[in-house]
Amino acid sequence: MEHNPSDLIAIPHPPVIERAILARVVLPQDDDFEVEESLEELKQLAATAGAETVLISTQQRLAPHPATLLGSGKLEEIQRAIEAKEVDVVIFDADLTGTQTAKLEKALGVKVVDRTQLILDIFAQRAQTREGKLQVELAQLQYLLPRLAGRGAVMRQQGGIGIRGPGEQKLELDRRLIRRRINRLQNDLENVRKHRVEQRKRRNEELTRTVALVGYTNAGKSSLLNALTHAGVLVEDKLFATLDPRVRRCALPSGRPCLLADTVGFVRKLPHSLVAAFRATLEEVNEADLLLMVLDVSHPALEEHVIAVRTVLEEIKADEVPVLRVYNKVDRLSPEQQVQWRNRAEREDAVLVSALRSQGLDDLLARVEALLSPTHRRARLRIPQSKGQWVYQIHKRGRILKQDYEGNHILIEAELDSTLEGQLMPYIVGFMASDAASGPTSGEDDA
Numbered sequence: 001m002e003h004n005p006s007d008l009i010a011i012p013h014p015p016v017i018e019r020a021i022l023a024r025v026v027l028p029q030d031d032d033f034e035v036e037e038s039l040e041e042l043k044q045l046a047a048t049a050g051a052e053t054v055l056i057s058t059q060q061r062l063a064p065h066p067a068t069l070l071g072s073g074k075l076e077e078i079q080r081a082i083e084a085k086e087v088d089v090v091i092f093d094a095d096l097t098g099t100q101t102a103k104l105e106k107a108l109g110v111k112v113v114d115r116t117q118l119i120l121d122i123f124a125q126r127a128q129t130r131e132g133k134l135q136v137e138l139a140q141l142q143y144l145l146p147r148l149a150g151r152g153a154v155m156r157q158q159g160g161i162g163i164r165g166p167g168e169q170k171l172e173l174d175r176r177l178i179r180r181r182i183n184r185l186q187n188d189l190e191n192v193r194k195h196r197v198e199q200r201k202r203r204n205e206e207l208t209r210t211v212a213l214v215g216y217t218n219a220g221k222s223s224l225l226n227a228l229t230h231a232g233v234l235v236e237d238k239l240f241a242t243l244d245p246r247v248r249r250c251a252l253p254s255g256r257p258c259l260l261a262d263t264v265g266f267v268r269k270l271p272h273s274l275v276a277a278f279r280a281t282l283e284e285v286n287e288a289d290l291l292l293m294v295l296d297v298s299h300p301a302l303e304e305h306v307i308a309v310r311t312v313l314e315e316i317k318a319d320e321v322p323v324l325r326v327y328n329k330v331d332r333l334s335p336e337q338q339v340q341w342r343n344r345a346e347r348e349d350a351v352l353v354s355a356l357r358s359q360g361l362d363d364l365l366a367r368v369e370a371l372l373s374p375t376h377r378r379a380r381l382r383i384p385q386s387k388g389q390w391v392y393q394i395h396k397r398g399r400i401l402k403q404d405y406e407g408n409h410i411l412i413e414a415e416l417d418s419t420l421e422g423q424l425m426p427y428i429v430g431f432m433a434s435d436a437a438s439g440p441t442s443g444e445d446d447a
Contacts (some may be wrong), residue, residue, distance in 0.1 A: 019086060020051040021078060024093035025069050026060045037301045041267065042093045042115065044218075049122050054085045062229045068104050069094060071243035075107050082110055098147030115145060115269065123274065131192050138185040139274045141178050148175060152392070196283060209258045210374045211250070212285045212321075214313065215294035220328040223355035224294055224296025225262045228365070247253055247284070252369040254399065261288065266307040275315055286318045290371055292364075293325050297341055297352070298332035324367060325350035331357045376415040378432035381424060390424060 022042050035058070043053045059074040068075060069092065070196055078090065089111045096114040104112040113121070115440065120140050128135045160228035193352055209388065213221040229248040250260045261284045275282070293304055293309055313319045317403070327345060330338060331354040338352075345352045378401065383390050385408050394400055394414050402413040413432070 008158065015296065018051040019087075020046050021081060021087050021090045022046065022053055022056045022093065023070065023078065023090055024056075024058045024059050025064045025290055028062060030059075033301075037266065037304065038093055040380055042091065042118070045115075045118050045122065045267075046091055049118055049125070051089060051091070054087060056083070064094075068100060068107060069096070069104075075104075079108055082108060084101070087147060091115075101147065113340050117265070119270075119274065121127060129137050131189070132349035134185055134188050134192070137224055138189065141182050141185070145175060145178050145182070148178075179427075196311050209289045210247075210261055210284070210287065211258055211290045211292060211368060211372070212261045213292050213294055214263055214285060214305060215265065215292075215309055215326075216296065216299075217267055219265065219294045219296045219299075219305070221262055221265065221294045224292075224326070224328060224353070225260055225356055227355045227361060250365075252372075253366055254369060256369075256397075258368070258372060258400070261285075266309050266312045268304065270308070270312055275312065282316045282318070285313070286316060286321065288321055290368065291318070291321050291323045292368070293323050294328050295325060296329050297327040300330050319421040321370060324371060326364060327352045328355055330354045376417050379411075379414060379416050379421065379422060379428050380430045380432070381412045381414065381422075381427045382406075382429050383412060383424075383427045385410055387427070390427065393420065394424075 022039060024035065024042075039056055039058075046053050051345070057074065057078055059070050061071065068080045068144050070078070082086065082090070083437055087110060090108055090113070091114065092104075092114045094114060095116050096104070096112070101114070120136065120143060123132075123136045124140065137213060146350045188254055213225060215221050225246065225248060229250050247259050247261045249257050251257055263282065263285055291313075293306070295305060299305065310319065313321075325345075325348060327341060327350055332343065333341060341352055344350070351360060351364045353364055355361075376398070381394075385405075388410070391400075391410060391412065392404075392418070394412065397420050398417065399415040401415065402411075404411040421428070
């Protein structure tokens with residue numbers, strides 16, 4: 001299926017600064033489709049980092065060469081291509097040890113970067129907030145520490161991909177100083193985590209419901225956040241276009257608000273160090289009341305993307321949070337395909353949308369509201385005017401149907417959820433037994 005750029009705000013791409021060869025060992029157990037998709041994704045990652053892929057080189061082997069992954073003949077072939085095409089960097093679709101990197105650089109004469117290092121480099125470029133930069137530096141140093149002994153001379157002599165973030169000076173630090181810096185970063189991020197815990201505590205006290213957007217990178221999460229909240233978040237046809245999480249208020253069909261939290265996109269083989277470093281951010285996913293798994297319905301590797309997202313959710317122990325699948329980019333499908341996917345969405349209790357065209361958003365919000373909604377009851381209340389804060393809570397967390405005044409009291413008829421009802425029991429004078437309504441509880445946004 002052809003992929004045309006969509007869900008975009010026109011943003012100029014940075015100039016290409018390096019020419020790259022992508023390399024991979026193909027083993028007997030590797031699936032051909034997975035290999036093709038993984039290399040295409042690596043090409044997109046390289047472009048996001050600022051590199052133009054001039055050649056993709058693979059070698060079929062029974063097992064990777066222990067020292068260099070590729071055999072000597074393939075390395076000679078790549079070396080000739082490096083000279084002919086004036087290549088700056090070779091990027092491997094694998095994780096390399098420091099020793100392997102050093103031997104490959106010696107054999108090829110150019111900088112060598114592995115998949116994890118490439119993703120870390122992109123994160124270093126994309127992080128904007130202090131928290132994001134702390135998390136990226138922590139992940140980079142954790143990646144670097146076991147590789148110090150084999151760090152290649154070529155890497156130290158050149159800039160560009162794989163060198164951004166902590167910088168060349170930090171790469172020369174000994175293990176003790178790096179461990180000390182890691183401890184400092186972990187302490188700083190623990191303070192960030194505590195701050196987020198306090199934010200979530202305030203939300204819980206006021207019954208604010210949070211919905212987290214999760215999904216494969218470039219599936220359209222930020223576009224969906226913009227479409228639902230007019231957040232103005234950066235949208236770009238690149239992997240990891242937005243790195244730092246954003247929380248925005250969203251109005252549900254009943255008028256009650258909830259919070260939408262956009263999170264960093266996932267990829268297959270997401271580096272464990274990144275998952276660990278971004279624990280404070282990803283806790284927003286753990287603590288959410290509902291996850292919207294946003295998927296690019298037009299992507300041929302959609303099922304693999306689902307598996308990758310589930311794998312990360314399991315790793316961060318968020319796999320028990322309720323999930324609603326949101327098949328995005330339906331505008332890219334033919335009319336016949338749209339019918340097929342509409343039938344599938346009905347079977348899966350999922351939702352079809354186009355964030356770019358604002359299609360299906362009303363249905364999505366209605367589904368979110370239904371999934372967040374405990375049962376509401378209509379109650380009559382008599383609240384002292386000195387307890388006016390409860391009127392504010394009813395406005396925010398329930399729905400006021402009628403309001404009058406009698407002496408020093410406020411007379412209210414309102415829809416209340418069970419928790420708010422319990423808190424207001426001293427002021428409830430009766431229920432309207434003929435009505436039971438549904439609607440979510442929600443609250444403030446300190447995004």
